Amino acid sequence: MVMAEAQQALNSGKMLMDKNESWLSNFSSTSSFVKGAGRWAGIGLQEVAVGLILTLIDLVTLLGNTVVFICPVVEKRLRTVTYMFIMSLAMADFLVACLVMPFSIIYEVTGMWLFGKLFCKVWISFDVMFCTASIVTLCFISLDRYCSVVTPSHYSRRMSRGRCIVMTCTVWVYSSLISFLPIMQGWNEMPGVDFDAGRECIFVTNWIFAIVASALAFFVPFMVMCSMYFFIYRASRLKATRVMSQTLEIHYHPNSKRQNHLQLENKATRTISIIISVFVLCWLPYFVLNVWLAARGSNSASTVLVETFKVITWLGYCNSTINPMLYAFLNRDFQRALRKLLICRHRSQVDIGEDMVSIATFTKTAPDLDYSITVPVPNDAQKGKPKP
Secondary structure: OHHHHHHHHHHHHHHHHHHHHHHHHHHHHHHHHHHHOHHHOOOOHHHHHHHHHHHHHHHHHHHHHHHHHHHHHHOHHHOOOOHHHHHHHHHHHHHHHHHHHHHHHHHHHHOOOOOHHHHHHHHHHHHHHHHHHHHHHHHHHHHHHHHHHHOHHHHHHHOOHHHHHHHHHHHHHHHHHOOHHHHHHOOOOOOOOOOOOOOOOOOOOOHHHHHHHHHHHHHHHHHHHHHHHHHHHHHHHHHHHHHHHHHOOOOEOOOOOHHHHHHHHHHHHHHHHHHHHHHHHHHHHHHHHHHHHHHHOHHHOOHHHHHHHHHHHHHHHHHHHHHHHHHHHHOHHHHHHHHHHHHOOOOOOOOHHHOOOOOOOOOOOOOOOOOOEOOOOOHHHHHHOOOO
């Protein structure tokens, strides 16, 4: 009897030990799963909200720049030589939305870089390349505007289709040379400063690279644009002054389009100036802070500066979202094409007579002297005129 009870107790203890081992095994398995998923444990409500907002910005950027590519298909007035520059700008913005923003969103939400050190360099190179392509394209647009306004008689010869193709290709070659070449070769890195490639993707720059790259990618093209628009403004003022002085001596024919030409020419210049200004407001803080951080060295990388740098970087990305909106609101040809896409009509009710200059593509330029003069006839001459 005693032996039976002892055997029963031994069996019960063995069963209990088996249960404990099974529970411990399950716990170990669960712990391993939690450890493997630990990188996602820090994602909270704030990270999800940030991810949704950034994803919305990315989708709007994709949609807006896709429309820029489609509009010339439905609107013949957009099939111009100058629109090639706008297509180049839209291409840079579109690639930002495809190859830069999505990985930045994942990095911001998870707080970890999940794609390896090699792709980290590729991703940073894409970022620098597309930013540079955007601003250099805007620089070439300002040159086109200068030729159109200041020297309209030579515009068609200076801005031929072949020359615009060469200029567009030059933009992308130049952008790749100051992005992929130095970054993949490690010319931007600082000796003794590295980061954990399994968790971070940081654009480490020494002060020489930061100054040279920022000058080539932003400050020099920006100065060229400022110079071009200064000359454009001065030429527009001189042209307006000349027209006003002529108005005091002659009478315009009622059907003359001279004043309308001048108004639309000024509106075109103001429009592209708005595009440039928005770009500068989006990207100038980034380049200034980037140079300042590189000049101060690695000791300046505080938490506040890191978070500020992230916000300023996304402010630059938002420029790719804003550009198509500027075209839609300020260009009649773009509005006409967008209306055709949305309403699926082949004809638009927009008064073409009010759109003699394409606001973004600048397909026509006001000639130097395009007005009709009516010489006042003296009353005596009218009295002496034979009656029919």
